[in-house]
Amino acid sequence: MDNERPTPLVEDIETTRKKLESWLSNQRDLPVRIPELTIPESSGMSNVTLLFDVQWQEHDETRSESCVGRLQPQVARPVFPTYDLGLQYQVMESIGRNSDIPVPELRGLELDRSLLGVQFYVMKRTPGRIPPDMPPYNMDGWMVHETTEQQRAAMWRAAIDTMARFHQLDYRKLGFEHLQVPGSTPLQQQLDYWQGYLEWALEGEGHAICQAALDWLRAAQPAAEPTVLCWGDSRLGNIIFRESLDGIAAVLDWEMAVLGNPVQDIAWFNYLDATFSEGLGMPRLAGLPDYQESVDQWEQAAGYPTRDYNYYVIFAGVRYALILSRIMLATGQAREVQGNFACQLLRKTMDRLT
Numbered sequence: 001m002d003n004e005r006p007t008p009l010v011e012d013i014e015t016t017r018k019k020l021e022s023w024l025s026n027q028r029d030l031p032v033r034i035p036e037l038t039i040p041e042s043s044g045m046s047n048v049t050l051l052f053d054v055q056w057q058e059h060d061e062t063r064s065e066s067c068v069g070r071l072q073p074q075v076a077r078p079v080f081p082t083y084d085l086g087l088q089y090q091v092m093e094s095i096g097r098n099s100d101i102p103v104p105e106l107r108g109l110e111l112d113r114s115l116l117g118v119q120f121y122v123m124k125r126t127p128g129r130i131p132p133d134m135p136p137y138n139m140d141g142w143m144v145h146e147t148t149e150q151q152r153a154a155m156w157r158a159a160i161d162t163m164a165r166f167h168q169l170d171y172r173k174l175g176f177e178h179l180q181v182p183g184s185t186p187l188q189q190q191l192d193y194w195q196g197y198l199e200w201a202l203e204g205e206g207h208a209i210c211q212a213a214l215d216w217l218r219a220a221q222p223a224a225e226p227t228v229l230c231w232g233d234s235r236l237g238n239i240i241f242r243e244s245l246d247g248i249a250a251v252l253d254w255e256m257a258v259l260g261n262p263v264q265d266i267a268w269f270n271y272l273d274a275t276f277s278e279g280l281g282m283p284r285l286a287g288l289p290d291y292q293e294s295v296d297q298w299e300q301a302a303g304y305p306t307r308d309y310n311y312y313v314i315f316a317g318v319r320y321a322l323i324l325s326r327i328m329l330a331t332g333q334a335r336e337v338q339g340n341f342a343c344q345l346l347r348k349t350m351d352r353l354t
Contacts, residue, residue: 013037013039016037016050016116017034017036017037017052019115019116020034020037020050020052020069020116020122021033021034023108023110023115024054024107024108024122027107027108028056030056031056031057032054032055032056033054033055033056034052034053034054034055035052035053035055036052036053037050037051037052038050038051038052039051047070047071047072047073047253047255048070048071048072048073048118049068049069049070049071050068050069050070050071051066051067051068051069051125052066052067052069053065053066053067054066054067065124065125066124066125067107067122067123067124067125068104068122068123068124068125069120069121069122070085070088070120070121070122070123071116071118071119071120072085072118072119072120073118074117074118075330077326077329077330078330079323079326079327079330080197080255081196081197081200081201083119083255084255085109085111085119085120085121086109086111086119087254087257088121088254088255088257089106089109089121090175091174091176091229091254091257092104092106092123092254093106094174094175094176095166095169095174095251098169098173098174099165099166099169100165101162101165101166101169101251102162102248102249102250102251103250103251104123104124104125104126104250104252105123105124105126106121106122106123106124107121107122107123107124108121108122109121126240126249126250127240127243127249128240128241128242128243128249128250129142129240129241129242129243129245130237130239130240130241130252131143131155131236131237131239131241132237133237136276136280136282137236137237137276137285138273138276138277138282138283138284138285138288139276139280139282143285144285147245147287148287149286149287150287151245151287152285152286152287152288153287153288153289154245154246155236155241155245156236156288156289156294157289157297158241158247158248159236159239159248159269160266160269160294160297160298160301161297161301162239162248162251163231163234163265163266163269163298163302164297164298164301164302165301166229166231166251167228167230167262167265167302167304168228168302168303169228169229171227171228171229171259174229176229176259179229179258179259180227180259185221185225186225186227186258186259186260186261187221187222187225187260187261188221189258189259190258190260190315191214191217191218191221194214194318194319194322195214197322197326198210198211198214198322201322201323201325201326201329202325202326202329202337203329205337207322207325207337207338208338209321209338209343209346209347210318210321210322210325210343210346212350213314213317213318213321213346213350214318216314216350216354217311217314217315217318220311220354222261222307222308222311225260225261225308226261226262226304227259227260227261228259228260228261228262229257229258229259230257230258230259230260230261230262230264230265231251231254231256231257231265232254232255232256232257232258232265232268233253233254233255233256233268234265234266234268234269235268235269235272235273236269236273238251238252238253239251239252240252261304261308261312262302262304263304263305263306263308263309263312264312264315264316266294266295266298266306266309267309267312267313267315267316268312268316268319269294270291270294270295270313270316271313271316271317271320272316272320273288273291274291274345275320275341275342275345278345279341279342279344279345280341295309310353313349313353314346314349314350314353314354317342317345317346317349317350318346320342320346321340321342321343321345321346323342324340324341324342324343325337325338325340325342325343328340
């Protein structure tokens with residue numbers, strides 16, 4: 001599957017292990033050992049993930065802690081033009097300090113590229129189960145074979161409740177007022193970003209489907225929107241559920257966090273599920289609540305109106321179609337830049353909602 005993911009592998013894993021060992025020793029102000037580093041096959045498309053145990057001596061006993069490292073990708077054709085690991089780390093740190101939203105316990109951030117050649121951060125590994133992306137959780141894997149319909153429904157609803165609680169946080173008190181650009185609404189900022197992303201990601205070739213959708217989004221912008229810190233990549237695959245599946249252990253992957261109307265997160269949550277069911281011509285996993293029920297649950301829990309939900313469904317479709325189109329181009333599948341399932345689903349969604 002590596003050819004489908006423009007994410008580099010760490011070529012010299014032993015040197016990386018030693019450097020991380022030294023860095024963590026300095027962070028903790030005591031000598032630590034990292035016996036082994038591994039890179040999971042399910043590592044995401046826009047980060048390099050390292051798994052390792054940290055060992056140290058304390059009161060003549062060997063202590064250990066399982067950790068996860070996230071490294072900024074460094075490839076010729078990355079998924080995104082820039083990566084702000086500092087912002088990702090700050091979001092998790094602030095949420096963990098100022099709310100009851102479960103996030104991983106952080107162990108350190110390194111913005112100096114001289115150590116590993118890229119920025120990175122380390123967090124304590126949170127035990128639990130993550131719905132798989134490859135293959136998608138509705139097609140195969142533990143959610144298909146090891147859960148009941150009642151458990152799936154409970155997981156889905158727990159994710160929406162957690163998202164809604166997050167949306168009730170004040171982005172100013174969290175320390176993200178600086179993300180607002182004077183003279184521009186958060187939505188205008190995002191539309192400008194994704195227009196620029198299209199031009200960068202397609203390397204000047206253009207994208208008829210996504211450009212038409214972006215033009216519609218710019219013309220149909222809602223007015224007087226609420227503003228919160230949005231998760232950005234709100235989906236089941238970015239949540240660690242407890243082993244017992246009776247709750248959420250941690251919310252992951254804040255790399256797309258942005259100021260905006262919080263309805264965009266519930267729209268993305270539903271749309272990403274649809275891409276791996278309707279988009280692939282597959283039925284949804286039995287037991288998952290339907291999308292309107294999910295919207296109603298979020299609206300009641302978050303306290304925000306959902307009148308612009310369909311607008312943000314199209315916005316979700318554009319974002320995902322552009323990201324997948326970039327991945328197609330970056331991995332030598334130029335014929336699938338506009339023919340991929342995400343673009344075809346966006347086309348159908350535009351026909352249905354506009």
